[in-house]
Amino acid sequence: MRDILPVVVDGLWRQGAKNLAVRLVSAEGQPLPSWTPGAHIDLHLPCGLIRQYSLTGSPAERDRYLLCIARESQSRGGSRYIHDTLRPGQPLMISAPRNHFPLHEGGHVVLLAAGIGITPLLAMAHARAASGASFTLHYYVSRAQEAAFATEIARQLTGGICQIHCSDEGQSPRQRLAQDLGAPDADTRVYFCGPPGFMARVRDTARAVGWGEEQLHSEAFQPPSPTAGVGGRTEPSPSPSPPPGSAGLCRGTKPSPRCCRSMASRCRSPARWGSAAPA
Numbered sequence: 332m333r334d335i336l337p338v339v340v341d342g343l344w345r346q347g348a349k350n351l352a353v354r355l356v357s358a359e360g361q362p363l364p365s366w367t368p369g370a371h372i373d374l375h376l377p378c379g380l381i382r383q384y385s386l387t388g389s390p391a392e393r394d395r396y397l398l399c400i401a402r403e404s405q406s407r408g409g410s411r412y413i414h415d416t417l418r419p420g421q422p423l424m425i426s427a428p429r430n431h432f433p434l435h436e437g438g439h440v441v442l443l444a445a446g447i448g449i450t451p452l453l454a455m456a457h458a459r460a461a462s463g464a465s466f467t468l469h470y471y472v473s474r475a476q477e478a479a480f481a482t483e484i485a486r487q488l489t490g491g492i493c494q495i496h497c498s499d500e501g502q503s504p505r506q507r508l509a510q511d512l513g514a515p516d517a518d519t520r521v522y523f524c525g526p527p528g529f530m531a532r533v534r535d536t537a538r539a540v541g542w543g544e545e546q547l548h549s550e551a552f553q554p555p556s557p558t559a560g561v562g563g564r565t566e567p568s569p570s571p572s573p574p575p576g577s578a579g580l581c582r583g584t585k586p587s588p589r590c591c592r593s594m595a596s597r598c599r600s601p602a603r604w605g606s607a608a609p610a
Contacts, residue, residue, distance in 0.1 A: 334427040335375070336363070338396070340419050346399050346479035347472075350447060351414050353398040358422055362393040368454040369432035369522075369550070372396065375424040378416075382409040385550075386428060387450040387480075389457040396425070399479050401447040432550040434458060438518040440466040443511070443533055445504065445525030449479055451550060452524055456488050466491040469511050471529070473498045504529055508536045515541045524550045 337358035346352045357363055371385045388397035403410045434440070434455045442452040449470055459466040468491060472478045475497050484493050496502035512521075512533075521542065523533050530551050537547060 334364075336425050336427060338363075338423050338425050340417060340421045340423065341395065343417065343419055347481075348474075348476045350399050350401050350477075350479045352479075353400060353413065353417065355396040355398070355423065355425065356394060363396055364427050365393060366390055366396075366428035367430050368434040368458045369451050370428040370430040370454075371432075371451075372398075372428050373426035374398070375426075376409065376412055377421075377423070378408060378412050380407075380409050380412065385432075385451040385454070387453045389461070390454055391457075391461060396428075399447065399450050432522075432524075432548065434522065435520055435548075436464070438465075438520060439516065440464070441512075441519060441521045442466060442468045443471075443521065443523035443525075444469070445471040445529035446477075447479070448523070448525035448529070448550075450524075452522060453480055453484070455522060456484075456491060456493070460488050460490050463490060468493045469507070470495045471498070471502075471504050471507070471525070472496070475500075504532055508533055509540065512536055512540055512542070515543065515546070520546050520548060522548045527551060 338355040339358045340353060341356040342352070342354035344352050355363075366386055368390055369385070370390075371383050374382050374384055376382065384398045384400060386396055387399055388395075400410050400413050402414045432451055440455070440459055442455055444452040452468065452470075456466060456468050468484065468488065470478065470484065470493075472495065475481075475495070478495050478497075481495060484495065496504075496507055498504075521537070523530065530549060534547070534549075
């Protein structure tokens with residue numbers, strides 16, 4: 332049986348037009364269990380649902396866990412409850428972190444995120460930046476207003492190349508993936524996360540240009556099935572030929588004028604219920 336930990340909602344604030352950041356701290360005032368980039372927790376909601384969410388932010392912060400949850404238009408209750416009912420100070424129960432999407436050390440790393448798929452990849456970017464390791468982050472959104480953690484990406488992820496691409500500015504995955512992937516490189520690993528259509532597209536693009544399956548690491552985000560006990564994400568497939576929506580890739584390029592720093596001021600909305608976002 333997995334460990335269950337009591338926590339308290341310490342803060343809630345908007346991260347982009349459709350996302351809500353949730354900061355959790357120990358209800359007992361103790362450091363929370365350590366975690367590694369790509370890890371997730373089970374969130375036990377008072378409405379009786381259990382949902383899995385990736386941990387995001389910096390793994391070095393042991394006094395808090397940070398989640399970011401998108402409001403799903405076809406929510407079966409999880410994201411709707413979090414967005415509409417959850418409040419600061421509310422007690423919750425969570426599982427200890429576990430990781431089926433680990434970040435490997437060494438070499439160059441390319442991170443490809445679409446939508447709320449930024450959550451595990453942001454943690455990976457923080458870890459690479461903290462260690463001085465090489466990385467490139469490409470984050471695809473429909474509009475600038477939908478980008479989560481845009482200010483953080485622009486100001487804190489030093490040492491790597493970070494770009495946010497907006498479809499309404501002619502920078503959709505369809506238009507950019509081949510360029511962002513580039514030619515395969517033996518010392519590079521690619522990590523990607525996002526909705527099923529994005530995952531299928533990046534996987535097809537990677538195969539077309541010759542990336543090896545062993546270089547590609549992925550996690551898919553999608554609504555839970557009617558029979559699922561948990562939702563919001565699916566476990567990454569260990570199979571060399573995972574099903575559609577569970578694999579993909581990419582390669583970094585030099586930053587363009589439409590880089591994340593130029594977008595930062597457009598992507599953050601005010602904090603909710605008086606809970607300030609962390610500096």
